[in-house]
Amino acid sequence: MASVLSEKQKDDLHRSILDYLSSSGFTKTYETMKEEISGLQSDFQPLDAKDSKSGLLVKKWNSVLRLTRQNMDLKARLEQAQEDLSHLSHLPPGTTTRANLDWLPRSPAKHTLSGHRDRVNSLAFHPVFSVLVTAGEDTSLKVWDWETGELERTLKGHTRGVTDCEYDSKGRNLASCSNDLFIKLWNVDNDYQNFATLRGHEHTISSVRFLPGDEKIVSASRDQSVRVWNIATTHCIKVINAHDNWVRSAIPSPDGRLILTSSNDHTARITDIETGIMKTEFRGHDKPVEVAVFVPPHAIPSVRELVRKPSNSITNKVDALGVSFVVTGGRDDTLKIWDALSGQSLWAFVGHDSWVRSIVFHPNGKYMLSAADDKVIRIWDLKTGRCTRKIEEAHSGFVENMSWGRQVVSQTTGKDSKDEPIARPINVIATCSVDKTIKIWLP
Helix, strand or coil: CCCCCCHHHHHHHHHHHHHHHHHHCCHHHHHHHHHHCCCCCCCCCCCCCCCCCCCHHHHHHHHHHHHHHHHHHHHHHHHHHHHHHHHHHHCCCCCCCHHHCCCCCCCCCCEEEECCCCCEEEEEECCCCCEEEEEECCCEEEEEECCCCEEEEEEECCCCCEEEEEECCCCCEEEEEECCCEEEEEEHHHCCEEEEEEECCCCCEEEEEECCCCCEEEEEECCCCEEEEECCCCCEEEEECCCCCCEEEEEECCCCCEEEEEECCCEEEEEECCCCCEEEEEECCCCCEEEEEECCHHHHHHHHHHHCCCHHHCCHHHHHCCCCEEEEEECCCEEEEEECCCCCEEEEEECCCCCEEEEEECCCCCEEEEEECCCCEEEEECCCCCEEEEECCCCCCCEEEEEEEEEEEEECCCCCCCCEEEEEEEEEEEEEECCCEEEEECC
16 A cells, blocks of 8 residues: 655654654564664654654544544534424424524533532533533532533532522622531632632521622522622621521522512512512412522513413513513422412423422523423423423432523624623533532533
């Protein structure tokens, strides 16, 4: 067979092989090969460690393996794209664009991240970079590159299990809370240095969230209170007694004026942050409510169609506050949609076989995803109320939490206006579990 290598390429290859044999201790083989090629272009000698060609054979081999993995990944993506394109055949003419695809997660997961020594309680995507932070019962927070699946760093500071975490809207600070009764703030730009510890809760802290503007945070606790904190001073500036039992979560409304809480008292409630006055109570679950979320604006039209509620039936007052509907999930294995003004139960999603832990909405506003202790992720069509797809055995243990990726982009609104960063969803979902793993799901 005719050689496909030039004389220089053959010379470099021989040098690389001899270098590998010499550095690996294959002395006899090295001497034999050196003798056989002694009449060629150069007098071969072991390469100096500082030589740029030293270890070249190993480097090339690693490059081949890496390129092979990338090729397999691209092949899998191509197959998935071809499958997605096949679904476009039934769409109306003129809609065969990538933007019309549903972008729903599907099995198998792209990555399974392992590193925590105990169950993983919560997770959050960084709004700018391809970074995911996870909170574990092993007292640590771990920062991952979700695109590669690589662990970037481990944050130590809490002394008991970390229950929740969240980045602020620009990704500059990270907040975490724990069973150790403390909330910690981490400076992302300064190598995640812990720059503040907030003290005040008297029992397990269940959740922590940044309020719009990133100057305050709100936390919920087993001590039955919701607390609002000023980040600059690290002081608790308000205590809200929203329930008479363990408060599982506290989620601010888009404008930061309201707080939505869920509790072991079987209810969820909307409370005015400024006055501490309860606005609406959602009573209908017959067991503790694990999670409660506001229906985002882009999903409201689909929810209205589902519950047959015209837009003018929701008062301007509630719409002005940025909320119309609420969805809750509980230990009675159901999800419920509620009227945010009256507290009326409008729809129940039945299908999970255990506690519902997490709820997220698809960016296109047509679907809602839920995760539960039955190890299943269910995808619900908001216009019909039916489960259109599910991922069985998403984890080998209970699914504790789920998050949809987001990223900050610049948006220019006019010639003389400044670029205002906004968060937009990206097509990736992460889940975490009592099986100690985190999974990254792509469409």
